[in-house]
Amino acid sequence: KAGVTQTPRYLIKTRGQQVTLSCSPISGHRSVSWYQQTPGQGLQFLFEYFSETQRNKGNFPGRFSGRQFSNSRSEMNVSTLELGDSALYLCASSHGTSGVNRYFGPGTRLTVT
C-alpha cells in the first residue's frame, strides 16, 4: 500500500497570505489528523477528521481550519499567515478514529516570510 502523501512538500508564503495543504491517507484509512511541528513548541495537535466531520480540535486560533472529503483526503487551510506559522505540518492517518496506530506522511515545510 502507498503511504500517506502530502502536497506540496515545501512552500514559501508571505505574511498575510493564506495557504492550503493537502493530505491523502493510506488507502482504506478514514481518519486523518494534523500536527504542527516547530522547534520551540514541538509537535502539537491541530485537528482530526473522520467521515468528513471534525472530531477533535487542538488549541489553535480560528485561522487554522480543515476539511475532509468523501474520499478521505483532507486539506488544512491557514489564513492571514504569521511568521510564527512557519513549521512542518504533518498529517497522519488511521483506519478509524479508534485505530490505534497513526501513520504519518512526510510533512509539508511551510516558511512564512
Place this chain on the structure above:
Amino acid sequence: AQTVTQSQPEMSVQEAETVTLSCTYDTSESDYYLFWYKQPPSRQMILVIRQEAYKQQNATENRFSVNFQKAAKSFSLKISDSQLGDAAMYFCAYRSTQINSGGSNYKLTFGKGTLLTVNP
C-alpha cells in the same frame, strides 16, 4: 490534560551498544496507549513500538523494547545493538482511550523528543 516529558534532549551511543531513552507522563486515566516514534533526518515519522496500558508485559519489536512502569508513569525505550540507521529524533507519545463528544479523543500528545546520535 496529559503531559509527556522527555528529559534527555540528546543522547549518543556507540554502534552495536545499547541505549535507553527515558519518558515520563502524567495522566489521571487508567487506560491509554503509549508510543515511541522515530523521526530520521528525512522527516518521515515512523512508529517504532506501542504499549497498551492494560498489558503488564513490556512490548518488544526486534531490537527495540520498552520498560513500562505504570505506577511510576514511566515508559523508556531500549535500543539494543544500535545501528547507524537508528540515528534520529525519538518522540514518546500518549494516546487516550476516552471518547469526547465529537466521537474521538485519540489525539497524540508528544514529548519534546530526544536526538539520538549513533557513533561508528
